Amino acid sequence: xxxxxxxxxxxxxxxxxxxxxxxxxxxxxxxxxxxxxxxxxxxxxxxxxxxxxxxxxxxxxxxxxxxxxxxxxxxxxxxxxxxxxxxxxxxxxxxxxxxxxxxxxxxxxxxxxxxxxxxxxxxxxxxxxxxxxxxxxxxxxxxxxxxxxxxxxxxxxxxxxxxxxxxxxxxxxxxxxxxxxxxxxxxxxxxxxxxxxxxxxxxxxxxxxxxxxxxxxxxxxxxxxxxxxxxxxxxxxxxxxxxxxxxxxxxxxxxxxxxxxxxxxxxxxxxxxxxx
Numbered sequence: 007x008x009x010x011x012x013x014x015x016x017x018x019x020x021x022x023x024x025x026x027x028x029x030x031x032x033x034x035x036x037x038x039x040x041x042x043x044x045x046x047x048x049x050x051x052x053x054x055x056x057x058x059x060x061x062x063x064x065x066x067x068x069x070x071x072x073x074x075x076x077x078x079x080x081x082x083x084x085x086x087x088x089x090x091x092x093x094x095x096x097x098x099x100x101x102x103x104x105x106x107x108x109x110x111x112x113x114x115x116x117x118x119x120x121x122x123x124x125x126x127x128x129x130x131x132x133x134x135x136x137x138x139x140x141x142x143x144x145x146x147x148x149x150x151x152x153x154x155x156x157x158x159x160x161x162x163x164x165x166x167x168x169x170x171x172x173x174x175x176x177x178x179x180x181x182x183x184x185x186x187x188x189x190x191x192x193x194x195x196x197x198x199x200x201x202x203x204x205x206x207x208x209x210x211x212x213x214x215x216x217x218x219x220x221x222x223x224x225x226x227x228x229x230x231x232x233x234x235x236x237x238x239x240x241x242x243x244x245x246x247x248x249x250x251x252x253x254x255x256x257x258x259x260x261x262x263x264x265x266x267x268x269x270x271x272x273x274x275x276x277x278x279x280x281x282x
Contacts, residue, residue, distance in 0.1 A: 034258070040251035041065070048247040064252035072235055074256060081231035081260075083146055084221075085214035088153035089207055092161045095154075097203075100165035101191055105174055115166065118159040126219050137224055146229045149221060153214045161210055168202030169195065208268050215261045232257035 039055070040048050047058040068074065103111045133152070134143075142148030172195065180194045196203065218233040225234055236257050239250040 034262075037251045037254050037258075040248060041255045043248050043251075045246060045248045048251070064248045065256070068239075068249055068252045068256065072238060072253075074235065077230060077232045077235040077257075078260070080146060080229055081215055081233075081257075084150050084153060084229070084231055085211045087146070087150045088157065088214045089161075089210040091150065092154045092158050092210060093165075093203065093207065096158060096161040096165050096206075097196070098191065099162050100169050101195060103162075104166050104169035104172075105177060115163065119163060122156075122159055130223055134223065143224060144226045144228050144230075149224055149229055149231075152220050152224065153217055156217070156220070157210045157213055160213070161206055164206045164209070165199070165202065168199050168206075172198050208264070212261055212265065 041064055042060045042062065043054070043058050044061060044063075047054050050058075103115065108114075137143045137148055140148075142151075176198070177190055177194060180190050185194065215231075216233070218237070221231050221233045222237055225231070236250065236253050239246050239253050
């Protein structure tokens with residue numbers, strides 16, 4: 007009887023998990039389907055789910071109207087560059103707080119995390135004025151630095167959590183063998199935390215890739231990533247839903263593929279240290 011109840015509960019949780027997964031995936035599926043519709047079918051009421059005239063015309067028009075590859079390369083450079091720059095700063099900071107904690111280390115971590123709660127619109131005007139005076143508007147360097155600063159608290163928190171799971175005795179043994187601080191971080195700590203560093207890198211690439219507020223306000227054309235590419239299909243004349251869906255599908259496809267192929271590494275890193 008107990009086994010029957012256990013099996014029923016397991017099947018119930020499985021069905022619930024599939025239901026939640028489908029609910030989350032449905033907007034993406036609907037966007038992909040809409041990208042293959044005509045503009046008339048895209049706004050049809052009631053909505054047409056599968057039975058409509060499929061067309062790839064939207065993708066052809068999107069590629070002819072906008073330089074997709076340039077926006078794509080901007081997204082790659084900005085997201086990867088901001089993440090690598092963040093790791094360069096966060097790894098020594100997380101090492102210091104994990105293995106050389108001060109009295110206020112926890113307070114410092116909480117303060118860093120609290121900066122993520124600040125509304126971005128509250129600092130838009132001073133940031134815009136600074137960028138204009140420094141000549142960083144619509145530049146890859148400028149938006150890369152901004153996204154690095156935005157995600158730096160998350161990078162530092164994640165690395166701090168992973169580093170805390172590494173026995174400090176290993177680092178002490180390396181110091182006794184004469185390892186310098188540089189060698190301790192590069193050749194002892196970093197190889198042991200590769201799963202955590204990899205998952206941090208992947209997660210922050212995704213966050214930077216999806217960032218829209220700062221890219222829309224600090225870029226126009228030269229450094230505009232795919233988020234700006236999507237926004238260009240909203241005009242005063244109205245929304246072109248089919249073309250907007252095609253542009254959205256082209257923008258999210260690379261990051262979806264990356265997430266799909268790296269999901270095992272991502273899950274491994276996110277659960278790093280959870281089971282001893």
